[in-house]
Amino acid sequence: MRALTKAITRMSEHGSDPLDTIIQSIANTNEPEVAVVVGLGGGTGSGILIDLVERIGEAGANVTLFGILPNPSGDDGADVLANAYATLSELEYLALTDAGLFRNRILLPYDPAVSDDNFDKAACYTISSFYNIHEYQSNTYKDFDENTDNGPPAFAPFTIGSTRYLHYLKEDYDQIEEKFRKFFDIKRDHVDIESDLYDKIESFIESNYNPESDYLRSTAASPEDAKLSNEKALDLRDRLNRIEDLLNEPFMKEIGFFSPAKLAKTVSDVKDDSKGAVSWDNERNKAAAVARDLIPRLADAVNPNNVTEFEPADEGWNSGEREFIKKVIEEFELIARRWNCTGSQSY
Known part of the structure; x- marks a missing residue:
């Protein structure tokens, strides 16, 4: 033919x-x-x-x-x-x-x-x-x-040529963005409430107890007892994982947020550093050991003062993006404060 x-x-x-x-x-x-x-x-x-x-x-x-x-x-x-x-x-x-x-x-x-x-x-x-x-x-x-x-x-x-296509309805896109905005509003309120709670706890302790008092010295835990327990370490680790999953959500780029991917990369790098810095006896102890090292390390690596490091180089900040990154970093800081209160220090 x-x-x-x-x-x-x-x-x-x-x-x-x-x-x-x-x-x-x-x-x-x-x-x-x-x-x-x-x-x-x-x-x-x-x-x-x-x-x-x-x-x-x-x-x-x-x-x-x-x-x-x-x-x-x-x-x-x-x-x-x-x-x-x-x-x-x-x-x-x-x-x-x-x-x-x-x-x-x-x-x-x-x-x-x-x-x-x-x-x-x-x-x-x-x-x-x-x-x-x-x-x-x-x-x-x-x-x-x-x-x-x-x-x-x-x-x-x-x-x-690619013979596949993705079809997005504008209505679906708008719904995703609206749901995310509502979620972020709730998340922002929770972060603010938790931060205010820690401020009040720390203020109460500073106002009512002298860290050098005989009572606090006699009741202070030993270094080994003060170490964050596996259960609490894993609880904080799970919270960090949920934040990391949020940063890696594909819809972030769809709504014009490109900075979460940069922040997620930093979190992943710090996590790798922690994995290489600790030792453990079994898998459960491994996760807890990594969490104990990761929490303060991450708080040092990313803090509210270096938000601008995650600004997208080409696109710049989208509407609400900078505030979102700032609140995520503040949550990392809150996790570190929780770690300080429950593990590294004893009042």
Whole structure:
């Protein structure tokens, strides 16, 4: 079928040519751009492709190929796969010989799309996105330098397009942002209340007890007794983990908050430092030991005075983002104060 299509194409040039109108339209257009979408595994599309593009190119058009690859894990048989292999070989040869028929060669794999409907939508989004990219006319293959590690080899002049898409409804996005704002309002109130509570406790102790009094010295716990218990250490560790999970939530970037990822990276680095600084007898003791070391270490690494370190370099602060980061850091500080009251000190 593929060979027959090639023969028919040549024969049509000697009779009535249905392409004449299209070719004339292209020739009369200033800097024409033509997208050729073709299934590479079929006999008709793969057979006529190169001859068709030659004629379009002669009319002065810049041609981008969107070639649909067959589905090797589906119902496509050996003939379809063979046609695609032959077409890719021809395209490779044209690239190696610098024939210049195509400005870009973009392959659209069918397999990931799962269904015809999904593929049709994804392919349309891919093609429209390509033509909406700034300076899309540049040759994506030649944008790479084949002499460096980041470029494709000369024998693979193809760009793979993604045939998947994500569809967000604005209403869903607005609901996510609204829920987050309400959550943050509640969280901010809780942090303020807890901070006020610790202030009052510390003020009461300072006002009513002299740290150097005989009573406090006689009732003070030994260093070993004062060590934060495993249960309390793990409780504070779980609270830290919940904050870290919040910082890593994907919706943060969706609402324009890019600083949480930077803060989460700092928390992860400090956690790694703690893991390397402590010893333990078993897994439960390990978690508690890491928590005991992590809590004061984290309070030193991030504090309300260095909020600006997490400001996104390119985007800057989004509305409410700086306050959110400040409150998260204040919560780290509150956890450290809780640790001081229940573990490292005894009144």
